[in-house]
Amino acid sequence: xxxDTDIAVDVRNAVKRYGDFTALKQISLSIRDNEFFTLLxxxxxxxxxxxxxxxxxxxxxxxxxxxxxxxxxxxxxxxRPVNTVFQNYALFPHMTVLDNVGFGLExxxxxxxxxxxxxxxxxxxxxxxxxxxxxPAQLSGGQQQRVxxxxxxxxxxxVLLLDEPLSALDLKLRKAMQVELKHLQRETGITFIFVxxxxxxxxxxxxxxxxxxxxxxxQLGEAREIYERPRNVFVADFIGDTNLLDVAVDRIEQGRxxxxxxxxxxxxxxxxxxxxxxxxxxxxxxxERLYLSAEPIEVESLKGRVRETIFIGTDTATIVDLADGPxxxxxxxxxxxxxxxxxxxxxxxxxxxxxxxxRLLVD
Amino acid sequence: xxxxPYDLRRYPGFLGITILCLVILxxxxxxxxxxxxxxxxxxxxxxxxxFRWYVDVFTGPESxxxxxxxxxxxxxxxxxxxxxxxxxxxAATAVLRAGRFRLRTLSIGLISLPLMVPEIVTAVATLxxxxxxxxxxxxxxxxxxxxxxxxxxxxMPISARMQGIEATYEQAAQDLYATRxxxxxxxxxxxxxxxxxxxxxxxxxxxxxxxxxxNFVKGAGVETLPTAIFGAVKQGIKPNIMAISTLLLAxxxxxxxxxxxxxxxxxxx
Numbered sequence: 001x002x003x004d005t006d007i008a009v010d011v012r013n014a015v016k017r018y019g020d021f022t023a024l025k026q027i028s029l030s031i032r033d034n035e036f037f038t039l040l041x042x043x044x045x046x047x048x049x050x051x052x053x054x055x056x057x058x059x060x061x062x063x064x065x066x067x068x069x070x071x072x073x074x075x076x077x078x079x080r081p082v083n084t085v086f087q088n089y090a091l092f093p094h095m096t097v098l099d100n101v102g103f104g105l106e107x108x109x110x111x112x113x114x115x116x117x118x119x120x121x122x123x124x125x126x127x128x129x130x131x132x133x134x135x136p137a138q139l140s141g142g143q144q145q146r147v148x149x150x151x152x153x154x155x156x157x158x159v160l161l162l163d164e165p166l167s168a169l170d171l172k173l174r175k176a177m178q179v180e181l182k183h184l185q186r187e188t189g190i191t192f193i194f195v196x197x198x199x200x201x202x203x204x205x206x207x208x209x210x211x212x213x214x215x216x217x218x219q220l221g222e223a224r225e226i227y228e229r230p231r232n233v234f235v236a237d238f239i240g241d242t243n244l245l246d247v248a249v250d251r252i253e254q255g256r257x258x259x260x261x262x263x264x265x266x267x268x269x270x271x272x273x274x275x276x277x278x279x280x281x282x283x284x285x286x287x288e289r290l291y292l293s294a295e296p297i298e299v300e301s302l303k304g305r306v307r308e309t310i311f312i313g314t315d316t317a318t319i320v321d322l323a324d325g326p327x328x329x330x331x332x333x334x335x336x337x338x339x340x341x342x343x344x345x346x347x348x349x350x351x352x353x354x355x356x357x358x359r360l361l362v363d
Numbered sequence: 364x365x366x367x368p369y370d371l372r373r374y375p376g377f378l379g380i381t382i383l384c385l386v387i388l389x390x391x392x393x394x395x396x397x398x399x400x401x402x403x404x405x406x407x408x409x410x411x412x413x414f415r416w417y418v419d420v421f422t423g424p425e426s427x428x429x430x431x432x433x434x435x436x437x438x439x440x441x442x443x444x445x446x447x448x449x450x451x452x453x454a455a456t457a458v459l460r461a462g463r464f465r466l467r468t469l470s471i472g473l474i475s476l477p478l479m480v481p482e483i484v485t486a487v488a489t490l491x492x493x494x495x496x497x498x499x500x501x502x503x504x505x506x507x508x509x510x511x512x513x514x515x516x517x518x519m520p521i522s523a524r525m526q527g528i529e530a531t532y533e534q535a536a537q538d539l540y541a542t543r544x545x546x547x548x549x550x551x552x553x554x555x556x557x558x559x560x561x562x563x564x565x566x567x568x569x570x571x572x573x574x575x576x577x578n579f580v581k582g583a584g585v586e587t588l589p590t591a592i593f594g595a596v597k598q599g600i601k602p603n604i605m606a607i608s609t610l611l612l613a614x615x616x617x618x619x620x621x622x623x624x625x626x627x628x629x630x631x632x
Contacts, residue, residue, distance in 0.1 A: 057534055077537040090535035094553045103549075104539035155539065 041212035263325030269358035289357035432591035447513035524558025
């Protein structure tokens with residue numbers, strides 16, 4: 001038995017198979033109490049399956065799931081002290097908003113009066129108090145979303161599961177809800193497990209993120225860690241924009257890896273466990289951590305020619321062709337304080353990188 | 364929309380065909396309804412407007428026979444429709460909510476097959492069955508036969524409705540600590556109600572106007588309204604038959620309207 005009470009949900013070697021198809025391949029992860037945890041990945045990566053296994057809607061083919069130390073994977077959904085916010089909300093259309101929110105408490109055996117009282121409180125918390133006597137169909141999408149949230153929070157679950165709850169909202173509302181969800185999580189102190197395919201959403205809200213693909217866990221870590229130190233090509237490519245380069249590792253010295261890319265350009269970066277000299281691997285370079293100069297600044301400044309500059313509001317993206325080498329995208333802020341100089345297409349430039357910008361990836 | 368893909372007005376003869384169909388469908392009903400208000404004992408010569416034959420239905424020499432038959436029909440229709448609707452609801456729940464199980468496709472087929480079997484075959488088979496088990500023919504045999512053939516009719520609207528209800532509602536209920544039974548009674552059943560009511564009404568009407576099977580399995584001297592009407596018609600068509608037919612038509616229209624109103628009121632899913 002795990003004695004560690006700081007762990008809210010402990011998934012151990014969970015496997016999910018549908019006939020011949022393996023949806024989840026041996027997933028193990030621990031979700032801490034009181035954290036905003038995100039399962040991130042493209043559709044079909046198994047993130048929703050894992051969430052539904054925790055909720056109890058999918059059997060666990062192999063492995064175990066613990067909730068605060070109690071093994072739950074055999075329990076039916078109504079015996080698990082977790083609640084779900086469904087992607088399509090699944091509000092009961094024949095009940096008022098108040099009765100929807102009070103439903104969980106009523107099913108737990110509380111009196112109707114008590115359930116309604118608590119439901120009213122939770123509705124106030126999500127600023128929907130004045131809508132409590134409406135039917136769900138009379139509310140906007142954003143309001144329905146809040147009702148779904150209130151309904152799942154009302155019984156004070158130990159863990160709240162959220163299955164892409166914001167995907168049906170428009171961009172502006174989604175951004176507002178992201179902040180609100182994060183706020184709500186801090187306020188209630190409930191562990192949130194959030195499923196999304198939107199990497200920006202995941203980065204915005206999460207304490208920690210589990211990046212999944214093809215039924216397997218690719219990387220687990222804090223948002224910044226995953227963004228800055230992606231472990232493999234999938235994670236680097238899926239999270240944010242990046243320059244993915246083919247590089248050959250020439251030698252490893254004092255924790256630094258000397259590499260060269262097409263065209264003979266030299267690059268040195270931190271060595272990564274599992275990548276030795278002679279390896280042909282990928283390197284990730286985040287565009288915003290690169291900068292341009294008219295003259296070489298460092299020994300490893302890469303010489304190239306500007307192909308195109310693209311204005312994208314807050315930033316300018318510059319696409320540079322290295323001499324005989326790969327193409328780079330460099331992003332610089334359009335703030336006047338940033339001394340970003342915009343180079344005209346055709347200009348000869350040097351690409352420089354900040355400390356730690358280059359990252360070697362295992363495949 | 365500037366041009367509709369199937370603009371009816373562009374089809375030659377559309378109006379003529381439509382009128383022809385409407386006449387074939389409704390002219391006989393119209394004639395019966397109009398002539399039921401005829402004061403003449405003739406069924407073809409119009410005399411003047413009168414409720415004479417309606418009075419005759421309720422107080423005339425044949426009124427006792429018709430009243431008894433109508434009562435039998437009503438009782439049988441209510442019990443048969445109720446029982447068939449219950450069974451159909453449970454069947455739909457099993458077929459649509461129990462996941463994939465062996466013989467599921469076969470089950471769906473078996474439930475709907477009776478709709479395609481010629482009624483006379485069902486009638487003969489039911490009669491032979493009752494004879495074989497030496498079940499004395501009477502009201503009970505009619506009732507049992509009606510329950511049996513009403514099930515597929517009740518099943519159709521119920522299963523159609525249930526297919527439209529996403530399984531996430533019940534999952535949400537179970538996620539909120541409802542047992543399976545509570546999820547069924549508190550969530551699924553209320554959402555299904557429009558389908559259940561439609562199923563009941565359809566079964567009720569089918570039972571009310573069934574003739575062939577009833578005629579085969581009824582005992583001597585036991586009549587339902589359709590068999591009583593048939594019996595009376597054999598001795599010559601009198602205008603009181605038209606009055607009864609018009610009343611039956613009115614009941615049907617009321618029931619169908621009711622079903623439509625209930626179906627329209629529901630905007631839940």
